[in-house]
Amino acid sequence: MANQKFDWSRFTIKTPIKSDVKTIYGAWTIPSKIESWFLRSAVFHNPLGQQRKPDEVIKVGDHYQWLWHGYPDEVMEKGEILEINGTDFLKFRFGKVGIVSVKIKADEGKSIVELTQEDIPHFDTTEENFHVGCKTGWTFYLANLNSILQGGVDLRNKGDNEAYMD
Template sequence: MTNLSTFNKDMTDNRWTKFKLTADFDSDVRSIYEAWATPAGLQSWFLRKADFYTIAGRQREAEEFIKKEDTYSWYWHGYNDETVENGQVLENNGADLLKFTFSGGSIVTVDIQNKYGLTLIELTQENIPPEDDPSKNLYVQCQIGWTFYLTNLKSIIEGGKDLRNKRVDLFTSFK
């Protein structure tokens, strides 16, 4: 008879360390890329504030394109400035591909392509650390978050409606 606890220790279960999401947009690749690759673009659909810094430490302007090796500090609506995500841009080809560090040491890759008459985003988050506490599970929490924000990007790009709740008082009343 096989001892399952020994089997599980020997066999790494990678199902919870990586996920991939795909979203389609009725837009051009460049517009979607700009929404991901500039501080102003990210603030239009994703973040309250997106600060990027060059290797020399200069803060990038709102419309300036981010570059490989930039570092960032991201701030969300509904949270004060003490809640911040810091990371680094690992790759940026200047046209349709970005890769950056994210929560828990994970890595997010955003690949933007024109296929089937649509612009597609394939977002992959990998190197997600294991977590025993389900409330802290990045695999689940990040997948939920990215699904919402990709939906919000589609809403803004295709219709102009921002789905984010920007009222801090509503967030604090549920905490």
């Protein structure tokens, strides 16, 4: 077998979620809903700089500022919505750690969410290994999305915003 070098620049994860495509898509594309399973704060601005309302669907060209539970406000991710089709696909620049695509498809009473992150910068040190950190994070947040949609149990630690900084 040929010695193949691992591709640290991308990964794909697929997760079954017991919900319909429309509900899952809304959980990704409406600021108030993305906060219900993923973020402490999700603020989107249209290309003219106007802030989208919490229940307004995001659009191509929107820029965002995201804050997480467990981290102070200084730990903010900024990015841009690159593609969105209104039904089952979106793509966004995920700060400095690459581009994320989300595809959702129906499959026998559940939906499959396929998340791909690519253009991930790679460093040799563990502290800067975005591939491993992002893949782990997305795996958790997709499990949390499934949990929220099935019964409302939020798996996030919503305590002190500096809890994870030590």
